[in-house]
Amino acid sequence: MKWWQTKVAYELYPKSFLDTRGQGTGTIRGIIERLDYLASLGIGAVWITPVCRSPMVDNGYDIADYTDIDPSYGTMADMDELFTLAAERGIRIVIDLVFNHTSDQNPWFLESKKSQDNPYADWYIWRDAKEDGSAPTNWRGIFGGSAWTWCEERKQYYLHTFAVQQPDLNWANPEVRKALYKAANFWIERGAGGFRVDAITYIRKPDVFKDGTPDGEDGMVSVHDMTANTPGILDYLHEFKREVSDGHDIFTVAEANGVSADELKYWVGEDGAFDMLFEFSHVNLEFKGIETWCRPDPWTLSDLRTALFNSQEATKDNGWYPAFFENHDKPRCVDHFFPQGTDPVRAAKLMGLLLYTLRGTPFLYQGQELGYSNVRWDDISCYNDISSHGQYEFALSEGFSKEEALACVHAFSRDSARTPMQWDSSANAGFTTGTPWLPVHENYREQNVEAESADPDSVLSWYRKLAVIRRNLPALKEGDFTPLLEDSETILAWQRTCGDHKAVILASFAKEPQSYDEKLTEGLHVFLTNVKQHEEGKLQPFEAVLYVND
Numbered sequence: 001m002k003w004w005q006t007k008v009a010y011e012l013y014p015k016s017f018l019d020t021r022g023q024g025t026g027t028i029r030g031i032i033e034r035l036d037y038l039a040s041l042g043i044g045a046v047w048i049t050p051v052c053r054s055p056m057v058d059n060g061y062d063i064a065d066y067t068d069i070d071p072s073y074g075t076m077a078d079m080d081e082l083f084t085l086a087a088e089r090g091i092r093i094v095i096d097l098v099f100n101h102t103s104d105q106n107p108w109f110l111e112s113k114k115s116q117d118n119p120y121a122d123w124y125i126w127r128d129a130k131e132d133g134s135a136p137t138n139w140r141g142i143f144g145g146s147a148w149t150w151c152e153e154r155k156q157y158y159l160h161t162f163a164v165q166q167p168d169l170n171w172a173n174p175e176v177r178k179a180l181y182k183a184a185n186f187w188i189e190r191g192a193g194g195f196r197v198d199a200i201t202y203i204r205k206p207d208v209f210k211d212g213t214p215d216g217e218d219g220m221v222s223v224h225d226m227t228a229n230t231p232g233i234l235d236y237l238h239e240f241k242r243e244v245s246d247g248h249d250i251f252t253v254a255e256a257n258g259v260s261a262d263e264l265k266y267w268v269g270e271d272g273a274f275d276m277l278f279e280f281s282h283v284n285l286e287f288k289g290i291e292t293w294c295r296p297d298p299w300t301l302s303d304l305r306t307a308l309f310n311s312q313e314a315t316k317d318n319g320w321y322p323a324f325f326e327n328h329d330k331p332r333c334v335d336h337f338f339p340q341g342t343d344p345v346r347a348a349k350l351m352g353l354l355l356y357t358l359r360g361t362p363f364l365y366q367g368q369e370l371g372y373s374n375v376r377w378d379d380i381s382c383y384n385d386i387s388s389h390g391q392y393e394f395a396l397s398e399g400f401s402k403e404e405a406l407a408c409v410h411a412f413s414r415d416s417a418r419t420p421m422q423w424d425s426s427a428n429a430g431f432t433t434g435t436p437w438l439p440v441h442e443n444y445r446e447q448n449v450e451a452e453s454a455d456p457d458s459v460l461s462w463y464r465k466l467a468v469i470r471r472n473l474p475a476l477k478e479g480d481f482t483p484l485l486e487d488s489e490t491i492l493a494w495q496r497t498c499g500d501h502k503a504v505i506l507a508s509f510a511k512e513p514q515s516y517d518e519k520l521t522e523g524l525h526v527f528l529t530n531v532k533q534h535e536e537g538k539l540q541p542f543e544a545v546l547y548v549n550d
C-alpha cells in the first residue's frame, strides 16, 4: 500500500485554526504550534486550504500569486518550517491548488484585462457582448448573479464560474497550463506531500457557448449545468499528471462536483488522472441537481447507503476512496445527517465510526473531532461566506420570505464549518487574543480541546481511539468491503475482511431501538460502541458499534 492509503488525513482551515498574532485570523505559526495536537489525532497528512497571496474575497480561493504566502498567514520561511517540522512528526503537508480561476488581482488578469491583444489577452475566458450589450450567455455563477462581468477597459465580458473577483483561466491556452504546472512543481520542490485540486471539473469549457434553459425566475441557468465535466477535460488532467505528479511520492485528490461514481474509473487509479476524487453524492443528498439551498429534496437512509456503497464499489479494484462527511463548504455532520434533537455526541461518534471504517483514506475536517455543530446567526449580515449571501438573495428572488431564506442559510451556510477552533474555555476559545474574524461558537466553554482531552467519553477521545484502532486492525486498514443489510431503512452496515481478520460495523439512524439478526456478528465481539452498553441483536437510537474477531 502507498503511505497515504494507510494514514488519516486532516483538512485544516488555517484562517480559523490558531492566531499567534492577535489579529483575529489564524497563522502558519499557529499550525506549527499545534502540530503535536494533530499528531495526537494520528494524522499523517494535513490538507491546508489556500494560504497563497489573496485578497480573500473567497477566503483564499481567489489567488493573486501561486508561489507566495499571504502576509496575513506569515512568510515562506514559516511555510518551509511547517513542512520540516510536520515531516519530523510523520505528517505531510498537502497544498490546495486552485487552478480553475485566479483572483482578479492576479497580475495575469490585470494584464489580460488591459486590451484584446496583449501577451496575456488569451489567459482568461473573454467574449463579446450580445448585440443588445447583455452578457454572452444566460449562465448564473455558482455564488449567484451572472457568471459574466463586463470589463470597460477591454470592452468585453469575462467568465467567472464563482465570484466576480474569480475570473476563470483559459486552460485551452498551453501557456496557461504551463504556468500552472510550474506553480504546482514549486510546491513539490518545497516538500508538499500532495495536492487537493480545487473545482477541477470546470476547467474545460464547451467549444460553443450558448444559452441554456432557465432553471429559475431570474431567466438564468447554473453555469455548472453548462460547463461541468465537459468532454475532453481528461486530456488536460492527464497532462497535469505527466507534468506534475508522475514520479513523485505524493498523492492527488481532486474536488470533482459533477463526476458520478460510475465515471470514477476514468478519473482515478492506474489509468486515471488522480489518486483520489472527492465525489459529493453522499453529502449532497438533498441536492439531486444543482445545489439550491432553498429547494432541498427529501432523502432517506437508502440514498445515503447507495451513495456510499457506489463509491466503494467504484474504487474496489481501481483507485482509492477519500472518505469524508464534512469539509469547509458543508454543514456540520451532526446537523446534516440527523433529525433535530439527536444527542450530538452520539451522532458525532456514529459519523466518526463510519468515517474510519469505510475502505479508503479518512479525511477528518477541523472541528469535526470535537463534535462541532452548525451556527445559527440572527441576521444574514452576520455571515461572512460569499455563497451564503448569494443563496440568500436567490431565495428572496424566488419568493421566499427573509425568515425562510435565513433558515436555508442556517442549514447550509459554509460559515458553520469555518468558525474558530475551540482550544480551551478562555476568551475566544483560545483561538485569538484579538477579535475573531468569525464569532466563536457559543458552546466553546464545554466543547474545546482542553475539556475534551480530559474526558474519556468525549468526541475527541473517540477520534483518538478510532485512529489507533484503524492503524492496528488489518481488517480496517486494508480489508475488503462487503455491504450488509442493504434493504434496511434504518441501519447502515458493512463488513471488512482481510485474511482471517474480520470487522462488522452497524449504525442505526433511527430514533427508536432497532433489532438485527445476531448471525451477522457470530464469532465476533464488541470492540467499540457509542452507547454505555451494547445489547446483542439490538441497536439503541443512533447507536454505532464495531465488532471484530481480533
Ligand code: GLC
Binding pocket: 058, 061, 062, 098, 162, 198, 199, 255, 328, 329
Ligand atoms: C471549491 C472550494 C470552495 C471555493 C470554490 C471556488 O468548491 O472548496 O471553498 O469557494 O471552490 O474556488
